Amino acid sequence: MMTDSQPLSTDARVWAADLFLRFAETVTQRLCRRYRNVDPDLVADAVTEAILAADPQTESVLKFLYSHARQRLRVALRSQIRRRGRETKYSDRRVTDDRNSGPSPADATADRELAAAARERLATTPEDRATLNLWLNGVSDPKVLARQLGLPANDTGTQQAARLFARLRKRIQRERERERQQHPTQDDVP
């Protein structure tokens, strides 16, 4: 290890090695004390870059290393802050917050009203409404539907339930066609 009393080499081949041995630790520790919350690896990189930038003609080596490393550190910190800012900006913004991707309260209300109107057109009787509700809750077997609706537990009840399902399907199909004619989507355009 070199001591402060030894003169620095003027040999360009080993100049950086001398600077490292003599000043790297001192400059790093000074910068770490000044920039307490900064990543120590950023500080170390700034000091290494300063050492590589120095040349044997530099008059006040310690001063040069400190000011150059500090400058490099500031550049690194500024770019780190900008990068974090960009990351925060994009991570905080949810896709559904965008006006284009999420429905507004007015749109949501309109959708609910349209759904209620469609429901009334699909199910006009209490029996139809019960069938629709059960279907929307996953009941698709006529036997189960018959039991849930209190229909006779025989073939007649099952056939009656199957007819209720068939009627509902036809109405839903008609409702879809009507909706398609009124509001054609891109898929509907030939």
Next chain:
Amino acid sequence: MTGNSPDPADTRARLLQSVWRITADTPDRVGYWLQRHCETERLTITTLAVKLGTPEAALAPLALCRSPHPETFAEDVQAVASHCGVNPATLANLLRQEQTLTAWAATTNPEPSAQPANWLIAAHDADQLPPGSDDDDPGRD
């Protein structure tokens, strides 16, 4: 870190890593060739230090030294080795090997690529041959 001052051992370790990171992209520094050698020979920093007969901490100043110029190779290696306390013959061999490999790779594959040269793959495959196979015959030329 202890109190207001950073831990000196931690500072030294970070500085070594930093020198290693930064010189990895600068062929005009010895560190570039040391790291290429570690990749070629699958060495760690510790085993490289052992090979060069120097403490691990001495690799940082060595890595920062200028790479020897082809026309004054022997003289430059001697200066760097004696300044950093490493064996000049070992350092010269290491630098020559890596520079030759780089030059060879450049002639066989003009476009820089992360893929190893074909002959390196072939050499690696030869190492994987099971014992007793023809290529493993010690009596063979």
